[in-house]
Amino acid sequence: MTPQQSSLPGTIDVQAFIDNQRFSPYQWMVLIVCFLVVVADGFDTAAIGYVAPSVTREWGVSKLVLGNVLSASLVGLALGALIAGPCADRFGRKGVLLVSVAVFGLFSLATASAQSAAELSGWRFLTGLGLGAAIPNATTLLAEYAPARRRAFLVNSMFCGFTLGAAGGGFLAALIIPAWGWRSVFIVGGAAPMVLALLVLALPESIRFMVLRDWPADKIRTVLRRIAGSAEIQASRFTLPDDQADKLRSPLGLILSQRYRTGTLMLWTTYFLGVLVFYLVTSWMPTLVKDAGATVAEASLIAALFPLGGTLGAIACGWLMDRIDPHRVIGAAYFFTAVFTLAMGQATSGAYLTMLTPVAGLFMGAGLVSMPALAASFYPTHGRACGVGWMLGIGRFGGILGAVAGGTLLQLGLGMSSILSILAVPALLAAVAVAYKGWAGATETPLQTGVANEA
DSSP states (O other), X not given: OOOOBOSSTTEEEHHXXXXXXXXOHHHHHHHHHHHHHHHHHHHHHHHHHHHHHHHHHHHXXXXXXXXXXXXXXXXXXXXXXXXXHHHHHHHOHHHHHHHHHHHHHHXXXXXXXXXXXXXXXXXHHHHHHHHHHXXXXXXXXXXXXXXXXXXXXXHHHHHHHHHHHHHHHHHHHHHHHHHHOTHHHXXXXXXXXXXXXXHHTTSOOOHHHHHHTTOOHHHHHHHHHXXXXXXXXXXXXXXXXXXXXXXXXXXXXXXXXXXXXXXXXXXXXXXXXXHHHHHHHHHHHHHHHHHTTOOHHHHHHHHHHHHHHHHHHHHHHHHHHTTSOHHHHHHHHXXXXXXXXXXXXXXXXXXXXXXXXXXXXXXXXXXXXXHHHHHHHHSOHHHHHHHHHHHHHHHHHHHHHXXXXXXXXXXXXXXXXXXXXXTHHHHHHHHHHHHHHHHTTOOOOHHHHHHHHHO
């Protein structure tokens, strides 16, 4: 297929080029590797929640101390995302992604050697730095290789790896903790990313980043040829649909500028509240269910149903976002998260809880997983990794609050019913925040609309 070109001879708008091509095997490689990175990220992020009951029994720590352990990795996740986003906009997506995967793999292995709650907290903090840096770069890299017409669906499909990894951690923990102890979970969670780091080496740098940073034309042509298959690329100049004035700002200054400020603040608010709900449930659900009378294995399996249900929801939400207003789609997902989380709190038996948990997780996953796709489409190339990274980083503070709040509420004597009912409130507020972003007109999406403007 002939690539769409600008009016200047020998010039190609790379986003228009990608939009006019089929999704090639080369782009499938980017999707698959990024998906596997996100699977490993989800597994390692949720692992501490699944081992929490075993750690409590072995060391005799209080639930408040355990809450501090749970929050340590989330502090690292927040800092990793905040630092990695601007670094990727400056130095490139691939290199930062490679370092982040190696870091969280190495320190996850080290976590298995912890002999105290303080030591466990330290290793989890360092693991979190890598975990937090990986997601925004995987998201940005895939978004910049995806055609606009399928971007939300592809990014959400990639992000399903997080919920699959988190759910897989629960099923795996139920199998291996009784046989080999809780440390085996971190050994598995560390070995897999070290292998994945080799696959990340095979990824290309973001095509949009290469154009933005004026990489040699031969390198850009090589990537475009791999996308186009046998098509010959004759162009000697490559452009982006972004506003060139954006390049004059720092990435952080760009996402907080007047043009993007309202959207940025609403993205932060929505994601913060969504992560608060997600991490309180995934971190404390095994303990809550166990305290209600279940075994460790039963508690891990029931808790795993929550992130597992999000996989189907995220794929459906991405498909809808490519077709109708994404703010309405995500807002509806958070609204129904509130409804079914409240229903979980009112469940009168284990059977009802088992049925309601994946349904609540379906809507939770749909809303939470769709946020990086919404952010990636909202920001221009120069600030995209920073915008996605800072949204994810700010959101992790919601996870910290959720982890600490869960321990505090348990120490105060609240049970599973009360805690889950309370969580309906932040889920509802998240729906309001993302709806306000759409209502306020903060819907400009340069990654999508720029192509049409250039055509």
